[in-house]
Amino acid sequence: MGLKIKLFLGFMVLNFCESVMGKFVVEKNSFRVTSPDSLKGTHDSAIGNFGIPQYGGSMAGTVVYPKDNKKGCKSFDDFGISFKSKPGSLPTFVLVDRGDCFFALKVWNVQNAGASAVLVVDDTEEPLITMDTPEEDVKAAKYIQNITIPSALLDKSFGEKLKKVISNGDMVNVNLDWRESVPHPDDRVEYELWTNSNDECGIKCDMLMDFVKDFKGAAQLLERGGYTQFTPHYITWYCPMAFTISKQCKSQCINHGRYCAPDPEQDFSSGYDGKDVVIENLRQLCVFKVANESQTPWVWWDYVTDFQIRCPMKEKKYNKECADSVIKSLGLDSKKIEKCMGDPNADSDNPVLKEEQDAQVGKGTRGDVTILPTLVVNNRQYRGKLAKGAVLKALCSGFEETTEPAVCLSGDVETNECMEKNGGCWEDKASNITACKDTFRGRVCECPVVDGVQFKGDGYSSCVASGPGRCKVNNGGCWHETKGGHTFSACSDKGDGKCVCPPGFKGDGVKSCVDVDECKDKKACQCPECSCKNTWGSYECTCSGDNLYIREHDTCISTTAAEGKSAWTAVWVILIGLAMAAGGAYMVYKYRLRSYMDSEIRAIMAQYMPLDSQNEIPNHVSDDRA
Ligand SMILES: *[C@@H]1O[C@H](CO)[C@@H](O)[C@H](O)[C@H]1NC(C)=O
Ligand SMILES: *[C@@H]1O[C@H](CO)[C@@H](O)[C@H](O)[C@H]1NC(C)=O
Ligand SMILES: *[C@@H]1O[C@H](CO)[C@@H](O)[C@H](O)[C@H]1NC(C)=O
Numbered sequence: 001m002g003l004k005i006k007l008f009l010g011f012m013v014l015n016f017c018e019s020v021m022g023k024f025v026v027e028k029n030s031f032r033v034t035s036p037d038s039l040k041g042t043h044d045s046a047i048g049n050f051g052i053p054q055y056g057g058s059m060a061g062t063v064v065y066p067k068d069n070k071k072g073c074k075s076f077d078d079f080g081i082s083f084k085s086k087p088g089s090l091p092t093f094v095l096v097d098r099g100d101c102f103f104a105l106k107v108w109n110v111q112n113a114g115a116s117a118v119l120v121v122d123d124t125e126e127p128l129i130t131m132d133t134p135e136e137d138v139k140a141a142k143y144i145q146n147i148t149i150p151s152a153l154l155d156k157s158f159g160e161k162l163k164k165v166i167s168n169g170d171m172v173n174v175n176l177d178w179r180e181s182v183p184h185p186d187d188r189v190e191y192e193l194w195t196n197s198n199d200e201c202g203i204k205c206d207m208l209m210d211f212v213k214d215f216k217g218a219a220q221l222l223e224r225g226g227y228t229q230f231t232p233h234y235i236t237w238y239c240p241m242a243f244t245i246s247k248q249c250k251s252q253c254i255n256h257g258r259y260c261a262p263d264p265e266q267d268f269s270s271g272y273d274g275k276d277v278v279i280e281n282l283r284q285l286c287v288f289k290v291a292n293e294s295q296t297p298w299v300w301w302d303y304v305t306d307f308q309i310r311c312p313m314k315e316k317k318y319n320k321e322c323a324d325s326v327i328k329s330l331g332l333d334s335k336k337i338e339k340c341m342g343d344p345n346a347d348s349d350n351p352v353l354k355e356e357q358d359a360q361v362g363k364g365t366r367g368d369v370t371i372l373p374t375l376v377v378n379n380r381q382y383r384g385k386l387a388k389g390a391v392l393k394a395l396c397s398g399f400e401e402t403t404e405p406a407v408c409l410s411g412d413v414e415t416n417e418c419m420e421k422n423g424g425c426w427e428d429k430a431s432n433i434t435a436c437k438d439t440f441r442g443r444v445c446e447c448p449v450v451d452g453v454q455f456k457g458d459g460y461s462s463c464v465a466s467g468p469g470r471c472k473v474n475n476g477g478c479w480h481e482t483k484g485g486h487t488f489s490a491c492s493d494k495g496d497g498k499c500v501c502p503p504g505f506k507g508d509g510v511k512s513c514v515d516v517d518e519c520k521d522k523k524a525c526q527c528p529e530c531s532c533k534n535t536w537g538s539y540e541c542t543c544s545g546d547n548l549y550i551r552e553h554d555t556c557i558s559t560t561a562a563e564g565k566s567a568w569t570a571v572w573v574i575l576i577g578l579a580m581a582a583g584g585a586y587m588v589y590k591y592r593l594r595s596y597m598d599s600e601i602r603a604i605m606a607q608y609m610p611l612d613s614q615n616e617i618p619n620h621v622s623d624d625r626a
Pocket of ligand 3: 432
């Protein structure tokens, strides 16, 4: 039995490999030597199939070729070698030779020694190949998960030149540039994920499941915004003709050996069969098709994650009944989905799965899909860690600068540059407010919005809260202090947003406001009968005897005489006012009357005799006024 299984599996894989060998696309990124002059120029290099290529970015460094452990197959610790670059110096890129061990192990060893990138020099003259992950190696799979530095393969002749220059003692500076590795033909990024509904295949399945759960939010945001067009894909194999009626093919395949998947437990006699996996894969494809038809393709992410959680193989719920309950709770049309799935026992093609098998074959810039999971972005195979931040970064670099959606500039695409010295941006440690933002293009220093309050400034040396509500956040960056139950603040929502010390204080308003000693500075309470006592932010003034201190006028008045005095003052004011009004009215009246009479008389007299002077009337007026 055991031998038979192996034979059968081998058959499936072999059968598939034939088409694989023909075509494999190498992702190239440009590798530029910036010094010395003798090597200056751009060269191709192939991106490693693990680690995080810095999609959308570039990285500069100094190349080091280790004296020992030149192939990097052993831990550099054993040789007392460390590649940690000193603070402020360029990152170290380590050159290692190909051979003796997995590419991934070399990269892992170099990463552990503190380098920032790995350059592997090919050992034969050949076109560039992709440095792939070792398949089926459990030990390797564990550390591959933790590879975070990028790696690139250089061709032999160029690598030899580099080594020679380094051995001559020259400093070699290079730049790795991933900016053009994702083409951006339009303002929408197309991407596809080759996945599997099988949740019991060990590390790889767990990693895929975790990724889907983690990435769901960002994927849905991008899809709803029309920024991306996502398509899920599922790999199936076909059973070789001679075996279609075998027990194995019957349990692993549907549609008479046309669409197969390996047995989840690698045991044909127990648990779920490959057939169950194919059927669930088909259902997930149909969920996508039906959701896509109703313009809600992002529901696929909900279905897939809900199914993982609600219908795991472990709990024996990986079945139609459980799937139907998920479909129902998501409000999908189950009849349409059933129709799309067709009859798994029919001896004919299933159009949906047929399309998937055809799509597995490489086209254009994309190679054949053989590895699960595989992510294809803008028709190029994604090489890198299947993790939210890294994938989002790859998707985001598919947009032209300035056309990228907000999620690309959010904290989801962390480059962690803010972790170190806050990325050189402004920060207020006390209130934990920072201007540093990790984006896929690297960190930016941009004054933040905190609780709806916009901070303004250059983002590097200063950010100050501005606009309404600014005093609520960190007191607008202004001075404030509480003493003995009194709080004073230099922040005001009104005005131009500057910090101004409140009355009774002086200072810059930002760092400090100092109490003004009104008594000493002779600002108040200076009358002879006053006695002055300074307080924080104010002063107290008392008058001797019965006298009362009137703060507004900064004067002392007698409490006994005060009332009468003020009453008499009022009376006098009224009387004088009345007299003045009366006098004024009388004068106006008299002037008007007089001038009227004058003009009348003059008119009458003019009829009898000529007047020799016109100055009479003004004289009269001025006389009256005198
Ligand atoms: C990988 O990283 C995880 C979490 O940081 C850690 O628990 C694990 O031991 C690491 N694996 C290896 C092989 O270093
Ligand atoms: C999903 O729908 C869009 C249009 O709404 C269509 O262009 C696309 O081909 C569909 N995808 C699939 C896989 O059916
Ligand atoms: C500051 O804020 C970040 C994120 O909001 C949080 O992770 C961190 O613990 C905070 N630090 C302090 C000292 O409050």
